[in-house]
Amino acid sequence: MSTSPQQREAQLDDFPVPVPLRLAAAWTSLMFLYIYVDYLHLYTPGVIDDIQAGVVWEFDISQTFVTGALALMAIPAVMILLSTTLPARANRAANLVVASLFLPVTIFNLAGESWTFFYGLGVVLEVILLAGIIRCAYRWPRTTRVAVRTAHVEVWG
Numbered sequence: 001m002s003t004s005p006q007q008r009e010a011q012l013d014d015f016p017v018p019v020p021l022r023l024a025a026a027w028t029s030l031m032f033l034y035i036y037v038d039y040l041h042l043y044t045p046g047v048i049d050d051i052q053a054g055v056v057w058e059f060d061i062s063q064t065f066v067t068g069a070l071a072l073m074a075i076p077a078v079m080i081l082l083s084t085t086l087p088a089r090a091n092r093a094a095n096l097v098v099a100s101l102f103l104p105v106t107i108f109n110l111a112g113e114s115w116t117f118f119y120g121l122g123v124v125l126e127v128i129l130l131a132g133i134i135r136c137a138y139r140w141p142r143t144t145r146v147a148v149r150t151a152h153v154e155v156w157g
Contacts (some may be wrong), residue, residue, distance in 0.1 A: 019088075019091075019136060019137075019140055019141070020083050020084045020091060021083075021084065022136050023079075023083035023091070023095050023133060023136055023137065024079075024080050024081075024083040024084045026129050026132055026133045026136065027076050027077075027079045027080045027083060027133065028080055029129055030076050030126060030129045030130065030133075031073075031076050031077055031080070033122060033125055033126050033129070034073060034076070034126070036122075037109075037118075037119070037122040037126075040118070041118075044115055044118075057112065058112070072105065075098060075102070076098075076102065079094070079095070079098055082094055083095060088140065091137075092137045092138075092140045095133055095134070095136070095137035096134060096137045096138060099130045099133040099134045099137070100134060102130055103127065103130050106123055106126045106127055106130060107123060107127070109122070109123055110123050
């Protein structure tokens with residue numbers, strides 16, 4: 001059965017995306033969600049007043065608090081780079097460990113929030129991305145190594 005030129009042109013090429021790029025894209029998406037949830041949180045009534053009073057949730061705004069928050073959010077940001085530069089074995093392990101440790105951190109963001117739908121949606125989407133990272137890293141394709149012997153050829157002259 002042959003296809004016409006029009007049918008051949010209509011078919012899209014589905015090329016495989018390498019695992020490191022999938023992981024980097026997922027970490028990037030996670031970072032965007034974190035940023036947008038934090039940004040939109042500023043529109044929640046009373047939040048700006050609390051910030052001006054020096055409080056975020058139940059924490060006093062201090063150098064220690066903002067340094068800790070930055071360090072915490074630097075982890076997924078660095079995972080974007082590491083996902084594209086680490087060797088496969090280290091890459092897989094780093095993604096499995098970091099994404100697994102970030103699950104409880106992400107779920108903790110729901111604690112004490114009254115805007116359940118807003119934070120619930122954010123957390124659900126973040127958990128889906130983290131689960132996708134874990135699944136992608138866990139299912140990293142393996143290749144078998146085949147011993148290749150090279151023949152030693154001597155040329156006698």
